[in-house]
Amino acid sequence: MINTYHTSVAPPPVPPRLNRSTPVLFPAPLAPQGHNRPLIRFLVGVVVLHLLMSVAGFIYLYQTAASLLSEKQENSYRTLARMVWDMTRSVQKNINYYRKSWLTIQQPGDYYVYSRVTFSKGDPKIPLASIVKLRKNETGKETTVMQAYCNLDSTSSGTPRLCTATQGEVLPLEKGNQLSVWVQNISLVNLEDGATTFGMYKL
Incomplete structure (x- = not known):
């Protein structure tokens, strides 16, 4: 038997055990880009709807104020x-x-x-x-x-x-x-x- 304790030769590699599985790492699959399109479309639709509602509300308030002013002037003329x-x-x-x-x-x-x-x-x-x-x-x-x-x-x-x-x-x-x-x-x-x-x- 050769005593390798004091020798400069590296020890032989340990053989792998056959009864133990070695984990293998795989890269995680990327989410397909097409799944984000419905969400983007929904957000764009919400923003556009909000803008339309704001414009419609402004027009309604403007017409209401103009109508009240016209009615007030008309009533003022009727009193004379x-x-x-x-x-x-x-x-x-x-x-x-x-x-x-x-x-x-x-x-x-x-x-x-x-x-x-x-x-x-x-x-x-x-x-x-x-x-x-x-x-x-x-x-x-x-x-x-x-x-x-x-x-x-x-x-x-x-x-x-x-x-x-x-x-x-x-x-x-x-x-x-x-x-x-x-x-x-x-x-x-x-x-x-x-x-x-x-x-x-x-x-």
């Missing part, structure tokens, strides 16, 4: 009514009228415009107001140039009470300009002779 004047009792000089409501300026210049509206009834929901509106021509936009208010207790009983909204102002007017008096409710106005008047004269 033009005063209709008896032209047979009016003195007209360089002044014409349009549909018995609008006085039309024939000569440009500075005019003293006055209005006196007497109310014989009150309304707890609306103020008693007299408004003078101006427009440049028959199709021009109306603007308020004068307004006056008066107070009448509509709850009082017994003797009828009256209040008068009076106003006067100097206005520079051009040829073709038109003026008219407006109130909230004509049925509240006292239409007796001299109680309610409207006119102007050139300075």
